[in-house]
Amino acid sequence: MPIFETQEETPRIMEPLRRVGITNLRSVARINWKGKVYTFLPLFEITIDLPAEKKGIHMSRLIESVTDAMSEAVEEEVMKAHSSLEELGKCVIKRLEGKHPHRRAEVWVKTHLIIPRETPASGKTSYEPYDVEVGVIKNEDGSFEKVLRVRVVGNTVCPHAMANNDGKTHIQRAVGELEVRAPFEEEIPLEEMIDVVESSFSSPTYTLLKTPDENAVVQRMFSNPKFVEDVAREIFAKAKERFGGRIHVKVVSNESIHKHDVIAETWS
Amino acid sequence: MPIFETQEETPRIMEPLRRVGITNLRSVARINWKGKVYTFLPLFEITIDLPAEKKGIHMSRLIESVTDAMSEAVEEEVMKAHSSLEELGKCVIKRLEGKHPHRRAEVWVKTHLIIPRETPASGKTSYEPYDVEVGVIKNEDGSFEKVLRVRVVGNTVCPHAMANNDGKTHIQRAVGELEVRAPFEEEIPLEEMIDVVESSFSSPTYTLLKTPDENAVVQRMFSNPKFVEDVAREIFAKAKERFGGRIHVKVVSNESIHKHDVIAETWS
Amino acid sequence: MPIFETQEETPRIMEPLRRVGITNLRSVARINWKGKVYTFLPLFEITIDLPAEKKGIHMSRLIESVTDAMSEAVEEEVMKAHSSLEELGKCVIKRLEGKHPHRRAEVWVKTHLIIPRETPASGKTSYEPYDVEVGVIKNEDGSFEKVLRVRVVGNTVCPHAMANNDGKTHIQRAVGELEVRAPFEEEIPLEEMIDVVESSFSSPTYTLLKTPDENAVVQRMFSNPKFVEDVAREIFAKAKERFGGRIHVKVVSNESIHKHDVIAETWS
Amino acid sequence: MPIFETQEETPRIMEPLRRVGITNLRSVARINWKGKVYTFLPLFEITIDLPAEKKGIHMSRLIESVTDAMSEAVEEEVMKAHSSLEELGKCVIKRLEGKHPHRRAEVWVKTHLIIPRETPASGKTSYEPYDVEVGVIKNEDGSFEKVLRVRVVGNTVCPHAMANNDGKTHIQRAVGELEVRAPFEEEIPLEEMIDVVESSFSSPTYTLLKTPDENAVVQRMFSNPKFVEDVAREIFAKAKERFGGRIHVKVVSNESIHKHDVIAETWS
Incomplete structure (x- = not known):
């Protein structure tokens, strides 16, 4: 039985689209980081x-690119291939090049990292979780x-409340986000x-105290x-000093005196 | 053309179901609270x-019960009919009684309330938002x-950190939830x-300070x-004293020293 | 007792910040739309x-700008003042101009709209909910x-499955988002x-059917x-034809055959 | 410097609390499942x-119980100790018994599982993600x-639309949840x-098709x-047949014809 490739037809409205694909896909990633293999989900x-003249993309080829990169990752090759989340992303795009014509491609990977820290007084080990997201973008010129x-x-x-209350003040959890956009080669x-x-x-936080x-x-x-402003300025200044590329900082403070x-x- | 009422057929697996209906429906509610009409979404x-012998319910009749109760609400009748979210819920069930046979029914309404408060020193008005949810349950015996x-x-x-740091301590936002389950007539x-x-x-919070x-x-x-324990105990003790019915308290504190x-x- | 205005001090790190303020504030908005007043939360x-030389902003003045615009809204003035969410946003910025020096300001308002529709065969009224968000931005040049x-x-x-299965296919819910960024005066x-x-x-959806x-x-x-691609192209083509300004379209399809x-x- | 143990003081309001502890803690878990070690976050x-007479619990001891169980897991012992998420949960409670007096304890672990499946026609391998949650509860009697x-x-x-439209119908993604509560020893x-x-x-879904x-x-x-009712009945009937314990089923269908x-x- 012949298969109709509806995706290859000319669409009624001929407009190119910039980003077509799959999202919210939960899968496995294995990363060889400094000689040890870590697993993520x-x-x-x-x-x-x-392009304007194609009705659709072949979605299953995007899935296969992830699956292939993963099964490769399960094998010996992971030891040299996926040394970071961005190397994994690039590897998925490289797989995709042989499967589906395109001029521009993006792979985004969102996960958690757990990093051991030493607590400030007792010197115990505390395992700290962080949310990370990595995007790899192949531009039209191949870069x-x-x-x-x-x-x-x-x-x-709050320094304002501290100045006005003889050292008493309000304190709260805050969440800081830092984004760096850079050429792929940049080491960050x-x-x-x-x-x-x-x-x-004001202080780092710890799971175990x-x-x-x-x-x-x-x-x-x-x-x-x-202030939340002080935190944002400090992240921004440090990031500009240390990392090449375009930097975006956002800090949100969950005020203990406000809703x-x-x-x-x-x-x- | 005759309409097939598939819902009325006997299902292959004859099991009664306890809760069948619609959820995540965003709609309008108008409440006449102490003589003034408030609108919610x-x-x-x-x-x-x-029951075991029916394949499905007629979902559209549930929607009509809400719609009817609402259009009634838009008219004069709202002035006497919907004096609270629970009166509205009961009104939806009453509408439903004429439309769809059932022995048990539930209506849940989730919205925000904005209540004006006076700030503690300057005496200004601050508008405080709260999340509320109301469920109305008609039991099999009609109650x-x-x-x-x-x-x-x-x-x-934190009283522990305060005792160990000469009055210095950590402070954070906390969220308290109180549920009361009671006969419909109970005034709560x-x-x-x-x-x-x-x-x-430890203190109420205010939007304007x-x-x-x-x-x-x-x-x-x-x-x-x-402590978060102290907050939970105080809510529980006060609620037991003031309200008839079964009480559930949960307090979550977004620690400023932990993740x-x-x-x-x-x-x- | 004198009040220390810590916000006016010079910060240790002198970096200007682009967006400082309050977020996730739930409050009331009243809009006079074509002669009828609607309430939102x-x-x-x-x-x-x-600027680089100021340590912080005076957060409470932003709250007051909202509060003032709201209490104004409660009065007669709402009949002419807030004819749309964007007029309300502009009104908040205008209030802010008298309270806090700045060169650039943004107000964002996120709510739901409920619009009555006629069902396609029975001609009944169905109330349809939509999520909307409006941002008003005052640029440094005052525009x-x-x-x-x-x-x-x-x-x-899916047209691909339909072509390959004699008219049978898979169908699913999809969510379309359209953003238009335009000069304030543009009527959109x-x-x-x-x-x-x-x-x-493929079809509009209805609450009541x-x-x-x-x-x-x-x-x-x-x-x-x-295809999801077809939906995105059609939204984009129609939006470009009807609305001035920069257009962004995103459609996500919750596939019934995939997770x-x-x-x-x-x-x- | 002596440490004040504020937790051991008598609280002003003497009410016992049922559940006090830590939540939303992201950490590592390693499970030896049928001879292969899997990592989760x-x-x-x-x-x-x-109890009523204690002001608070020692939160850090709960963290230590997780950390200890984890570091044990990193060692050889994981090969025999943590053969499932529930064995891990029990192991955390066992650690806790030596650290903090209590009569009742709960450990909840929420993660994703990825299971390989064979696609229905091409016989390819598709990796399917599922959300799972496991709770281990030690009752007051030690069970x-x-x-x-x-x-x-x-x-x-939809069978109703199919009967009324000559085989055409509406289709949509649905999400099924099954909970089983049983004695710990029950194999489920x-x-x-x-x-x-x-x-x-109506059909399983696949990542790769x-x-x-x-x-x-x-x-x-x-x-x-x-119907969503049919799915719920079938899950319920199968679960009752296969698993000992109390069963709860909930199915939500993201209708393609409704919002x-x-x-x-x-x-x-």
């Missing part, structure tokens, strides 16, 4: 452009770009981006009061 | 039971029950449930340190 | 820029721009944007199969 | 009860219970619960029309 989005995003939970300690470790954000709050650690965090918070949040955002 | 869920839920944003101030104003929760935090108000909130927080939350929950 | 975000967004639930009917009714999206699916209406929708779906979604996106 | 919730939840994406094909594989749900839709596979799914859907969802729910 990220959300993937994979898109290509579609590759990447977009790296980290999301870190910290805190703000996600861990370093996380450090930039985490070190810019024994009483002496909790005291150390409280002391640090009171000696380092910061709404406050926000500070800037970009280069 | 709530999310609705409406379900009935389905009506209601479930009322409120969700209030407040804060916790949502506003009073909100007060019970809001007054149990000028500097003297902010100072008053900070002073109150430091003079009233509370995770802490939780305290109890019920009668 | 939207989410607001209000930001201004912050005003607006960003209008609508989100509409529809469906896609949200209702017309909604129509553009809703008319571009009696059996003859359901049949009409099914017949329309099968006579109008569309992931498919996406088509383009912009001018 | 689940969300954890861990709670214990709190252990477990709660297992799976969430599976499938579809419904999550994979089998997933099978029960997935086989009860080449055209012949897509055709097979479409043919199956049209030969197997089902709202329909729901069918029942429990034993």
